[in-house]
Amino acid sequence: MTRSAELFERAQHSIPGGVNSPVRAFKGVGGTPIFIQKAKGAYMYDEDGQRYIDYIGSWGPMITGHADEDILDAVRQRLELGLSYGAPTALETEMAETLCQLVPSMQKVRMVNSGTEATMSAIRLARGYTGRDKILKFEGCYHGHSDSLLVKAGSGALTFGVPTSPGVPADFAQHTLTLPYNDIPALEACFAQVGQEIACIIVEPVAGNMNCIPPQPGYLEALRRVCDQYGTLLIFDEVMTGFRVALGGAQAHYQVTPDLTTLGKIVGGGLPVGAFGGRKEVMDHLSPLGPVYQAGTLSGNPLAMAAGLALLRKIQAPGFHQQLSDYVTRLCAGLEAAAAEAGIPVITQAVGGMFGLFFTDQPSVNNFNAATACDLEAFNRFFHAMLKEGVYLAPSAYEAGFVSSCHGEEELQLTLEAAQKAFATLKKS
Numbered sequence: 001m002t003r004s005a006e007l008f009e010r011a012q013h014s015i016p017g018g019v020n021s022p023v024r025a026f027k028g029v030g031g032t033p034i035f036i037q038k039a040k041g042a043y044m045y046d047e048d049g050q051r052y053i054d055y056i057g058s059w060g061p062m063i064t065g066h067a068d069e070d071i072l073d074a075v076r077q078r079l080e081l082g083l084s085y086g087a088p089t090a091l092e093t094e095m096a097e098t099l100c101q102l103v104p105s106m107q108k109v110r111m112v113n114s115g116t117e118a119t120m121s122a123i124r125l126a127r128g129y130t131g132r133d134k135i136l137k138f139e140g141c142y143h144g145h146s147d148s149l150l151v152k153a154g155s156g157a158l159t160f161g162v163p164t165s166p167g168v169p170a171d172f173a174q175h176t177l178t179l180p181y182n183d184i185p186a187l188e189a190c191f192a193q194v195g196q197e198i199a200c201i202i203v204e205p206v207a208g209n210m211n212c213i214p215p216q217p218g219y220l221e222a223l224r225r226v227c228d229q230y231g232t233l234l235i236f237d238e239v240m241t242g243f244r245v246a247l248g249g250a251q252a253h254y255q256v257t258p259d260l261t262t263l264g265k266i267v268g269g270g271l272p273v274g275a276f277g278g279r280k281e282v283m284d285h286l287s288p289l290g291p292v293y294q295a296g297t298l299s300g301n302p303l304a305m306a307a308g309l310a311l312l313r314k315i316q317a318p319g320f321h322q323q324l325s326d327y328v329t330r331l332c333a334g335l336e337a338a339a340a341e342a343g344i345p346v347i348t349q350a351v352g353g354m355f356g357l358f359f360t361d362q363p364s365v366n367n368f369n370a371a372t373a374c375d376l377e378a379f380n381r382f383f384h385a386m387l388k389e390g391v392y393l394a395p396s397a398y399e400a401g402f403v404s405s406c407h408g409e410e411e412l413q414l415t416l417e418a419a420q421k422a423f424a425t426l427k428k429s
């Protein structure tokens, strides 16, 4: 028995499923999760001393690699000044100013502790501001685990086959409308019917929780158009895409401006942080200025602000995002070539520093139905073959992959060699 297997066995006695977030359990791909002891740069090391090239990066935040010395230093410096005060700090204003500067559609920002809190609060604000109850989301998009949003959700909810969670009252879920992603006629038909009742559209501007699905040309623009027509707020959930697909997020990459934006992951530099912000006029409806209540004991935590600010400073270096994107382009081309050599139908899709690999003979995958029609079994076998070769991909066919600025030539070559071997094993079986 490996040490990871021992630790997993022990964890299951005191933690439901042995994990604190479901996708970590490997239930989607089968087998035993590896338990991580430490990580540095592009690599993670498990409790059995195995090294892995990491393509998850703690699900996004580790965009400059693990245990980045600049971020560790920033946290160390704050540490001696106290862990939390429950009172305002200059750091929080510095963070808000930085976010407003990097993502100009955010004229005001409120910090929270996770992506879930960010989207939950943005939805409440949109409902409070418009006086409407209905919200619209898209099949396979995941926006965290608040009640309104666990309806036809992606990520672990999709991986484990319960996209609409028990525990969400039907009375509640009825206010969450869902449509297929990338479908403009369905969007227009829905708005023609109930547009006046919809408080907000919430969307992942690049879907990353049903693998990696970019918006079709004109799709984000269509969302903006119907929102303007019907007085509905447009929320870009950039918890994943923010600072990853471009410095200004997907809204900068695609040049479409939302009313509200939610952030998480990178904004905390690896500590638990989320944020939401947008038009001043809408944000001023929040308590204590306005009537929409939202609060948090640890919100704006000084250590988390210090870590996040250190990371946000680093990713502003010229060429930072181009480097990520170049790596992803070469990685995807190499993976497709290795698959083709083995005669296995595979395509990749990517935007900036995020990518996805699909086992399909279709030319592209544009929505939930197409994602779930891919060969899941083949992905699972590929995942385990890559793990054996020291490459750690997301343990689910419905998650995007992430790279960091520590992923370089050596990691690329090692990954592609591993992929050649992994595709060859799939060919044999």
Ligand SMILES: Cc1ncc(COP(=O)(O)O)c(C=O)c1O
Binding pocket: 114, 115, 116, 117, 119, 142, 143, 144, 145, 204, 208, 209, 237, 238, 239, 240, 264, 265, 274
């Ligand atoms: C797009 C998106 N929104 C929201 C969330 C929820 O964030 P968190 O897990 O920090 O609550 C996630 C990831 O989990 C996400 O990928």
Ligand SMILES: N[C@H](C=O)CCC(=O)O
Binding pocket: 021, 022, 023, 024, 059, 142, 155, 156, 208, 209, 240, 399
């Ligand atoms: N897909 C999720 C976030 O992006 C994965 C993280 C989690 O839920 O544990």
